[in-house]
Amino acid sequence: MSNLVLTPEELIQLTGHRRSDAQCRELQHMRLEFRIRRDGTIAILRTHVEQELGMKESTHKKPKQIEPNWDALNS
Known part of the structure; x- marks a missing residue:
């Protein structure tokens, strides 16, 4: 396990x-x-340093984009 804080x-x-x-x-x-x-x-x-400097992907998940069901219009 790596250190929790920077040395x-x-x-x-x-x-x-x-x-x-x-x-x-x-x-x-x-x-x-x-x-x-x-x-x-x-x-x-x-x-924190890794996330802010772009070295590691953020643990904050982006909300899933909701789109309309376009196929329902063709029915």
């Missing part, structure tokens, strides 16, 4: 910054949701 190294790679204040600004700019832990480190879900 500190992955967070640096994603944001291009080492300091948490700069990482927060970059994540906000990227419109990615994250939380600050009590120890000041950033927690961001791996699945």
Whole structure:
């Protein structure tokens, strides 16, 4: 099973910054949701990053499109 949240190294790679204040600004700019832990480190879900950056298909299903029964008009 992969980690639930990004590792500190992955967070640096994603944001291009080492300091948490700069990482927060970059994540906000990227419109990615994250939380600050009590120890000041950033927690961001791996699945959220994958979905937002198009690496993984969203778990939100699109509603099924309903179309009229055109064959019923020919009867």
